[in-house]
Structures are given as structure tokens and as C-alpha cells.
Amino acid sequence: MIRPDEIRSYYDEFDAPITALDCGRKCAPYNPSGKPFCCDICHAVPTAYAGEWEYLQANTGLWHEWLADKCVDREAERLEELARLRAETPDNMALIECLGPDKCERDFRALTCRQFPFFPYLTSDYRFIGLGYYWEYEEQCWVISNLDVVSDEYRRQFIAAFDRLFDRMPEELDAYGGHSEHMRQEFAKRRRAIPLLGRDGGVYKVSPASERLRRVAVENLPKFGPYRVAAALPFPDEVAEMQRP
Ligand code: SF4
Numbered sequence: 125m126i127r128p129d130e131i132r133s134y135y136d137e138f139d140a141p142i143t144a145l146d147c148g149r150k151c152a153p154y155n156p157s158g159k160p161f162c163c164d165i166c167h168a169v170p171t172a173y174a175g176e177w178e179y180l181q182a183n184t185g186l187w188h189e190w191l192a193d194k195c196v197d198r199e200a201e202r203l204e205e206l207a208r209l210r211a212e213t214p215d216n217m218a219l220i221e222c223l224g225p226d227k228c229e230r231d232f233r234a235l236t237c238r239q240f241p242f243f244p245y246l247t248s249d250y251r252f253i254g255l256g257y258y259w260e261y262e263e264q265c266w267v268i269s270n271l272d273v274v275s276d277e278y279r280r281q282f283i284a285a286f287d288r289l290f291d292r293m294p295e296e297l298d299a300y301g302g303h304s305e306h307m308r309q310e311f312a313k314r315r316r317a318i319p320l321l322g323r324d325g326g327v328y329k330v331s332p333a334s335e336r337l338r339r340v341a342v343e344n345l346p347k348f349g350p351y352r353v354a355a356a357l358p359f360p361d362e363v364a365e366m367q368r369p
């Protein structure tokens with residue numbers, strides 16, 4: 125388990141932005157709330173490890189416990205949503221909510237903020253071979269449709285952070301191993317290969333059945349949702365313009 129007094133060093137060593145430009149400006153125009161999807165509690169609920177949550181509560185007023193009270197109208201729905209996500213969340217993690225993107229404190233972003241939209245992808249024999257992405261966000265997250273923008277430094281810091289974390293919390297290998305397996309099953313059903321930013325700096329497609337890696341040009345990876353439409357237009361910002369009321 126990571127102790128509260130270790131968290132600052134995790135944050136300091138995993139602080140590089142994904143890309144030089146502010147990707148929130150790329151995705152927010154497609155969200156009716158106007159917020160970047162990963163900072164909109166109605167789209168993504170952050171979590172914190174127990175020691176991390178202790179550290180955050182002692183050092184910033186940015187976060188509070190998530191109560192599922194923003195995105196549903198009825199109390200019954202709220203309780204149902206709370207129960208559902210709590211059941212899906214491991215006992216060593218808290219579901220948390222920040223004050224919102226206009227009040228973000230960069231130094232106190234949780235590890236889940238820093239890693240989004242990626243998770244450490246593990247093979248079926250538990251080797252951490254690179255960055256997979258949370259495929260549920262393919263239609264929302266601009267970065268997923270533009271993996272070429274991910275900086276080498278971000279990739280390096282991500283890998284170092286999770287190498288360290290797995291060393292301290294080996295049980296997380298099980299959690300991410302299970303998530304990687306779930307992705308393989310889902311992508312096998314869809315007959316799709318899994319895009320992967322490899323820990324060796326390469327970009328790959330992983331066969332979900334055989335787990336074989338094929339090196340690919342990052343520019344040739346697929347785009348999704350509005351970002352696919354935008355890429356086909358001569359002036360990508362036209363899509364955002366077209367979607368404004
Ligand atoms: S990581 Fe994805 S969802 Fe989050 S701000 Fe960047 S583009 Fe938007």
C-alpha cells in the first residue's frame with residue numbers, strides 16, 4: 125500500500141502533460157457541458173488509493189468524496205449509481221470528485237487524472253508492455269484519436285510511475301491484468317486489434333487472440349466519433365462550429 129507521505133513524490137515524478145497543447149480545448153467543444161470529458165464528473169469519476177486520499181484531504185480542499193449528486197434527477201437513481209460504482213471499485217480506493225476544471229490545482233491532480241485516458245496494459249502473463257487506453261472513451265477523448273501527440277516524456281513518466289506502483293502494490297498487477305484481459309475479450313468480439321504505445325517507444329497493434337504485436341505507424345491508427353469526421357474536413361474546427369447551436 126502506498127503511504128500518504130509517498131504520494132508527493134509520485135505526483136512530482138508523473139507530472140508531464142500528455143502533449144504540448146491543451147487537449148481539453150480539443151474535446152470540450154464536443155461536450156454539451158463545455159468541460160473536458162475527463163474533468164466532467166458526469167462522464168468520469170476519479171478514484172484515489174487510500175493513502176493518496178489521505179494525502180489529498182490533508183493538503184488541499186480541491187477534492188471531496190463523490191456522492192453521485194450531480195448527474196441524476198431522482199434520489200433513487202443517485203443511490204443506484206452510488207451502489208453500482210462502489211461495487212465496481214476496489215476496497216483500497218475512494219471515489220472522489222474535484223471542484224471542477226475552472227478550479228483545478230495542477231499539483232494536486234490525482235493519479236487517475238494524470239494517467240487518463242491510459243492504463244498500464246499487461247499481457248496474459250502479467251508483463252507490463254505499454255499504455256493501453258480506456259476504450260469506453262473512444263468517442264469522447266481527443267487524445268485517443270490522436271495518439272501521435274503523446275510526448276515521449278509523458279510515456280516515460282507513465283511507465284516509471286506504474287513500475288514503481290506495481291513494485292509497492294503487486295495486487296495492482298491483478299487489477300490491471302484483469303482489465304487488460306477484459307479489453308482483449310471486448311476487442312476480440314469486435315474483431316479489432318488493440319492500439320498500444322509500447323514501453324520501448326514503438327506503437328503497436330496487439331492481436332487480442334494471439335497477443336502478437338505488430339508495429340504500426342501511429343498516423344495510421346483509427347480516429348473515432350467527431351474526431352474522425354473532423355479529420356476528413358479541410359478545416360477540422362468546422363465540426364465544432366457546425367455543432368454549436
Ligand atoms: S485527456 Fe482526453 S478527455 Fe481529457 S482533456 Fe484530454 S482530450 Fe479531453
Ligand code: SF4
Pocket residue numbers: 162163164170222223224225226227228229232233234237
Ligand atoms: S483535478 Fe483537475 S484534472 Fe483532475 S478531474 Fe479535476 S479538473 Fe480534471
